[in-house]
Each structure stands twice: as C-alpha cells, then as structure tokens.
Amino acid sequence: MSDAAQPTAADVRAAAEAVKAALDRHLEAVERRGGESRVPAGAGGAGERDASSAEQYAAELDSAVYAAFDALAAAGETYDELLYEAYDEVTPFEIPSSESLPAYTGPDVPTALSVLIRRDYVISEPHRLQAQAERITELDPDSAEDERYEGAAPSNSVHAALGVLFGEFEPDEIATRHKEFGLEEGDSTLWVTAVDEAAEPGEWLSAPFEQADPQRVVCRFDVSAVFDEDEEDLVLEARSEEADEDGDDDEDGDEDGYDDADGYDEDGDGAGSGVSAARRT
Incomplete structure (x- = not known):
C-alpha cells in the first residue's frame, strides 16, 4: 500500500473510539437481556403479560x-x-466468522441444552501422576478399589493412577491443576447444543456422544496452541515487512530481523493456548 493510501493516526484513533462505543452498546444490550424482567415496563399487570408478549419481548432482546x-x-x-x-x-482478538459453524437446524428457541466437552492431555510425567494418586489412596483407601485394576496399585500402574485421579477430582479441577498431576494440556473444545427435550435419567449414558450434531451447536469454544501459532505468524510477518522496509539488521545478527527480547516467545512456553469462539448470530 502506498503512503498516500495509508490510514492516518486520526483514522486509527477514530476506529478505536468506534470499538469502544460498540463495546458499550453490546454490554448494554447484554445487560438488558440479562435483567430479571423480560417484559417491558408499562406492558400491563401480571395478568395481561401473556406468553406471546413475553416471548416477543425476549426475541427483541435477543435480536438487540x-x-x-x-x-x-x-x-x-x-x-x-x-x-x-x-x-x-x-490485536489479540479473533472475530469468529459465520462459516466456522455449519448451518443451524435446531429450534429457534431451545428449551433444553446439552453441553459436550473434550479435553486432551499428554501424560508427561507418569511418576508425578502416580505419586499424586498414591497420596489420595493413603488418605482414602477406598478410592483405589476398582475391579478393573484389581491387584494394581497406583504407584506402579498408570491406569490405576488415572482411575484414582479422575475419580477423586472434578474435570475442571484437573484442568486447573494439570501440571501438579504430571499432565500436559492438549486441545480442548466445548459445544453447547440445542436438543428437542431434556433426556430421561440414564437415557444416553451407554452412548453419550453418539447424537452430537454440529448443526445443532448454539456456540462452541475451542482452545488450541494452533491459534497462538497463527497470531505469532502475523506478528512475524508484520515485523519481517518492517525490517525489509528499513533495510536494517539487528546488531546481534538475528536472521529474522528483530530482537527476541521485545516480547516474542520463540519456543512458545511463555504463552497459553489460544482460544477461538464461535456462536450463532
């Protein structure tokens, strides 16, 4: 792009102000929808607020x-x-595109939801995993009683240690404390899907993920290091172009034309996994 066509500092500042204003309007709309009353003031007494008017007002709030x-x-x-x-x-923000989800075929106003979660881990330190499981069984011997691992102690069986660990802690706590348990986080995803009606107790336990339908996903949230890599590629590309324009090399002779000390984490250890969100609009 030529210098004449480049945006001015005033253009960038105006765009930033537009983002701030849009943030305020979005928050106001969310707060209105999240209020206790879903029926506008002046709509009449409780007897006059029939189901149709309440649904219409809720739809207006959703549209806003x-x-x-x-x-x-x-x-x-x-x-x-x-x-x-x-x-x-x-910027560090990623706006999900409408193409990130397939065409939605679920109900316009869901009455029941199903939340599907997948989290991947690498067992990076088996000895730490087994040590943690052994501590749990010392405090609660019953936690090691699993007929599948009869005769196998958590101290010498990774399978038994995993059974103890995931039997003792909620998945969210394991995700938060994964390093303590010798685990390394991989990709994860959470799908919020619309269902026609709530399932009966025990109805889907034999095949919990069999009916997962991407076309009924209301929103999804993905966590993966690949999103960090995409962002780092953009930063590297921008800095490479800047170095080419200046025609200068770093004093330390870095081939990529910038100093690692200015914030880029070359090995990726200093940054958490990137997050991508997609939702119906």
Whole structure:
C-alpha cells in the first residue's frame, strides 16, 4: 500500500473510539437481556403479560444482542485492519466468522441444552501422576478399589493412577491443576447444543456422544496452541515487512530481523493456548 493510501493516526484513533462505543452498546444490550424482567415496563399487570408478549419481548432482546455483536465485530475488524496498515501491529482478538459453524437446524428457541466437552492431555510425567494418586489412596483407601485394576496399585500402574485421579477430582479441577498431576494440556473444545427435550435419567449414558450434531451447536469454544501459532505468524510477518522496509539488521545478527527480547516467545512456553469462539448470530 502506498503512503498516500495509508490510514492516518486520526483514522486509527477514530476506529478505536468506534470499538469502544460498540463495546458499550453490546454490554448494554447484554445487560438488558440479562435483567430479571423480560417484559417491558408499562406492558400491563401480571395478568395481561401473556406468553406471546413475553416471548416477543425476549426475541427483541435477543435480536438487540445479536445486532450489537455484529456491530462490535465489524468495528473490531475495521480497527484491526487500520492498526495493521498504519503501524504494522495486530490485536489479540479473533472475530469468529459465520462459516466456522455449519448451518443451524435446531429450534429457534431451545428449551433444553446439552453441553459436550473434550479435553486432551499428554501424560508427561507418569511418576508425578502416580505419586499424586498414591497420596489420595493413603488418605482414602477406598478410592483405589476398582475391579478393573484389581491387584494394581497406583504407584506402579498408570491406569490405576488415572482411575484414582479422575475419580477423586472434578474435570475442571484437573484442568486447573494439570501440571501438579504430571499432565500436559492438549486441545480442548466445548459445544453447547440445542436438543428437542431434556433426556430421561440414564437415557444416553451407554452412548453419550453418539447424537452430537454440529448443526445443532448454539456456540462452541475451542482452545488450541494452533491459534497462538497463527497470531505469532502475523506478528512475524508484520515485523519481517518492517525490517525489509528499513533495510536494517539487528546488531546481534538475528536472521529474522528483530530482537527476541521485545516480547516474542520463540519456543512458545511463555504463552497459553489460544482460544477461538464461535456462536450463532
């Protein structure tokens, strides 16, 4: 892009102000929808607030949130583009595209939901895992009583140690404390799906993920190091272009044209996994 076509500092500042205003409007819409009363003031007494008026008002609140979300996404995208063009910098935000989810075929107003979660781990330190499981069994011997691992102690069986660990702690606590248990996080995903009606107790336990339908996903949240890599690629590309324009090399002779000390974590150890979110709008 030529210098004449580049956005000015005022253009970037105006785009930033537009993002702030869009954030305020989005929060206001969310707060209105999240209020205790779903029926507008002045709509009459409790006897006059029939189901149809309540549903209509709820739909209006939902539409306002969706519209505010779209406006915020558009403002953020504009700001991101101008920021990059003017300063070769990027934001840490990713706006999910409408193509990230297949066409939705579920009900317009879901009455029941199913939340599907997958978390992957690498057993990076088996000895730590087994030591933690052994401590649990010392405090609660019954925690090691699993007929599948009869005769196997957590101290010498990874299978038995995993059974003790996941039997003792909730999955969210394991995710928070995974390093203590000798685990390394991999990718994870959470799907919120709409279902026609709530399942009967025990109905799906024999095949819990058999009916997972991507076309009924209301929203999903993915965590993966691949999103960090995408962001790092953008940063590297921007800095490489800047170095090419300046024609200068770092004093320490780095081939990539920038100093590692300015914030880029070359081995990726200093940054957590990136998050991508997709939701129906």
